[in-house]
Amino acid sequence: MTEFPRLLHTVLDTTEPRALAEFYRVLLGLRYRPGDEPPADGSPDAPDWLVLTEDDGSRVLAFQLVDRLTPTTWPDHTVPMQLHLDLTVSDAAELERQRERALALGARELVDRTDDPDEPLHVFADLAGHPFCIFVG
Template sequence: MTLVTTGVVVLDCAEPEKLAEFYKELLGAEEVDAHAGRVEIRAADGFRLALRRDVNATVPSWPRPENSLQAHVEFVVDDVHDLDAVERRIVSLGGRRLETGDPSGPTEERGYADPAGHSFTVRRGTPTAPKQG
């Protein structure tokens, strides 16, 4: 018998309502719940993301090596999407590009930070091997 029925990625931030707008626009998502400092959204594919108020939240510093165990969210785009166009959209919504190191490999991947500083990547295709190192 399954006890857990679903999972939600939760990001802490100072202004969850504002950050929810960024992700709703980026993902074409809808708000499914909002109360007492927490906003949850759901994308068309079912991906769920919640933003939770934490007035003491600090901006993550990924991709610095000393923070290599820090989590980030990864979004996948299909091969027909132009990653430059995706990047322009992210920046227009208030995100910023992060220098994430070596861009070579079987999958093109780009790193970004949302307006509150949480890191995420956008990649095209399916990775063929696990991360090394």
């Protein structure tokens, strides 16, 4: 029997791991891996690595501290995307609801393509500038 590597999680570089992890925790309804939660007393922390999981403990995203990060300039290709996340929702009404949530959490909208009858979508940049799409699928 052939064994293949298994994708554990996707890692995003960031100059602020806690802020970016919190953005995606709330946006995607994830939880921190045990031990990665923010300090219970509300004191500041400066982690260099955090992991978010599904309720069953399956890893989804990790966040790695870097000294500097040059955000993509997409749709201009001076600084390419290099990686982006695709997120789907059930219908156009949910697409709009999730757009509002993403913006309220601090995302920046890069493209509004909701008038596309084949694939309505929004492209955003997260707090660190990583692009992600939300579309009906």
